[in-house]
Amino acid sequence: MSVITYMDGTKKQMQENLWNEEARKPQKDPKKKPSSLWDLFLRALRFIKKNLHWKLLSLFVAVLIWVIIMNIDDPYITVTVPNVPVVSLNENVLQERGKISEIESGKTVTLTVHAPSSIAEKLTAQDFLAVADYRQMSLVYAVPIQVSLRKNSPYNKEDIDITIESREPEVMILTLENYTSETFRVDIQTNGEALEGYYVSDMVVTPNLVQISGSEKQIERIERVVVEINTSQVRKSFEREASIHAYDKNGYEIDEATIEIDTKEVSVNVTVMPVKKILLLITTQGEPAYGYECTRIQHVPTEIMIAGRAEDLEDIYSMTIPFDITMQSKDYGAKINIETYLDEYYEGKYVLVDEEKYVTVTAYIERLPSRDFKVNSANISVVGLAEGYDLIFTTKNDINIKVFGRQEELDKLTPQLLKLYVDVTDYEPGLYYVSVNSATEAFVTVSHGTIGIAIEEAVDTLVVDDGTGGMEPDPSEDEIEEGLQTKESEEEELPTE
Numbered sequence: 001m002s003v004i005t006y007m008d009g010t011k012k013q014m015q016e017n018l019w020n021e022e023a024r025k026p027q028k029d030p031k032k033k034p035s036s037l038w039d040l041f042l043r044a045l046r047f048i049k050k051n052l053h054w055k056l057l058s059l060f061v062a063v064l065i066w067v068i069i070m071n072i073d074d075p076y077i078t079v080t081v082p083n084v085p086v087v088s089l090n091e092n093v094l095q096e097r098g099k100i101s102e103i104e105s106g107k108t109v110t111l112t113v114h115a116p117s118s119i120a121e122k123l124t125a126q127d128f129l130a131v132a133d134y135r136q137m138s139l140v141y142a143v144p145i146q147v148s149l150r151k152n153s154p155y156n157k158e159d160i161d162i163t164i165e166s167r168e169p170e171v172m173i174l175t176l177e178n179y180t181s182e183t184f185r186v187d188i189q190t191n192g193e194a195l196e197g198y199y200v201s202d203m204v205v206t207p208n209l210v211q212i213s214g215s216e217k218q219i220e221r222i223e224r225v226v227v228e229i230n231t232s233q234v235r236k237s238f239e240r241e242a243s244i245h246a247y248d249k250n251g252y253e254i255d256e257a258t259i260e261i262d263t264k265e266v267s268v269n270v271t272v273m274p275v276k277k278i279l280l281l282i283t284t285q286g287e288p289a290y291g292y293e294c295t296r297i298q299h300v301p302t303e304i305m306i307a308g309r310a311e312d313l314e315d316i317y318s319m320t321i322p323f324d325i326t327m328q329s330k331d332y333g334a335k336i337n338i339e340t341y342l343d344e345y346y347e348g349k350y351v352l353v354d355e356e357k358y359v360t361v362t363a364y365i366e367r368l369p370s371r372d373f374k375v376n377s378a379n380i381s382v383v384g385l386a387e388g389y390d391l392i393f394t395t396k397n398d399i400n401i402k403v404f405g406r407q408e409e410l411d412k413l414t415p416q417l418l419k420l421y422v423d424v425t426d427y428e429p430g431l432y433y434v435s436v437n438s439a440t441e442a443f444v445t446v447s448h449g450t451i452g453i454a455i456e457e458a459v460d461t462l463v464v465d466d467g468t469g470g471m472e473p474d475p476s477e478d479e480i481e482e483g484l485q486t487k488e489s490e491e492e493e494l495p496t497e
Helices: 010-024 037-049 052-073 216-221 338-346 407-412 477-493
Strands: 076-089 099-105 108-116 128-133 142-149 163-168 171-191 198-206 209-215 224-230 238-247 259-261 265-285 292-300 303-307 318-324 332-337 358-367 370-375 380-383 389-393 399-405 420-423 430-438 444-446 449-457
Touching: 076 142, 099 209, 108 128, 108 142, 142 163, 171 198, 171 216, 198 303, 209 216, 224 265, 238 259, 265 292, 265 358, 318 332, 318 338, 318 358, 332 338, 399 407, 399 430, 399 449
Parallel strands: 076 128, 171 224, 265 318, 380 420
Antiparallel strands: 076 108, 099 171, 108 163, 128 142, 142 171, 171 209, 198 265, 209 259, 224 238, 238 265, 265 303, 292 358, 332 358, 370 399, 389 449, 399 444, 420 430, 430 449
């Protein structure tokens, strides 16, 4: 209570007046509620302002004590999070310039993270997102790496304080190369064998060509492009989708992240057929050289395994391949492609199952014993002489006929059994040397001899016996030689077709 002091007597009066004034004021009932919300607000405000500095100090001390307690119970620690993959952004800015990048370093980063121990020990590479934006690439092809906590990480919360203190490396280093594309054939690689008694006879991939793009260095590495199909224990044909893989010459798969394939998957149609084992036979074709014979044929393999439709396999038990030995005079060997013969002769009805696609054939050729026969025109018959013509043998001496064959056959032969003849079909009058042929039935080979003949027109005349028997004298040797030369000259002048 304020006290105002005046001269004597006045002081007391003032106090009494004040007391009287206080007494006249209406007294508040402590049990009575405030008349409005405004009164409550004013009372609260007066309470806050009263000793405000002490209240603020108390709050600060409470927070400090809480921080101390929390650090004692769950202290902050620094941990290392390795192998955080770096995601490349806006790579198309390089392709627009006809370039493509290859990452020399910076595919992953190692982070140093500061966080509460209860959280830090649980952090993994999957909780962080590292990106390298190619639009920020420097002149030395270095791209800054930015790292943040993933939004879907269970530790990305407001009440959890996680600080990324450092990253190593801080930049991604690139090597730029020319961007190129090339078309490759897709091959099929099977894994596993079909069920016993069945064979994967054909496989068709659609599409069978794909375009692969990337750096020149990566495209040059590609040796083959394949799809892998599991054919283990299959017995029916099927169709399946398969992924494409590219391999280098050493058989290592090329990282898909370094190349672009225009078609990720292709359709593979696999045909499965039953199999059957059949005999493989070889027969000779043609004749060996004169005086030689084929004594035997040897070939490997003698059996082959083929595949086909069940109804087609019922019709085949063996296959015979011809082997040409024409004019061979010594042992002769060759390899014959079995698949080629199957395709041509059976029109693709069967497929060779064996890995060995060739049959090795050897024909053993031996020289036959020979025997010389001296024969004259009396042992030679004439075939094909036109009516109205006469034929005269102008060779007076015996001719030599060499015959080849087994000794037992040669010993049986006589000039008559050789059945020698000359064929003059369509011959006109004139002088000729013609081949002497044989129609013998013996198992021998007869070499062709030659003999001179003269063909004349037959003349009907009255025969007067003058002591010569009505026969004109034989032409002299000079006349025969002159006639043969004339005939040869006429034949040389004839136009060739």
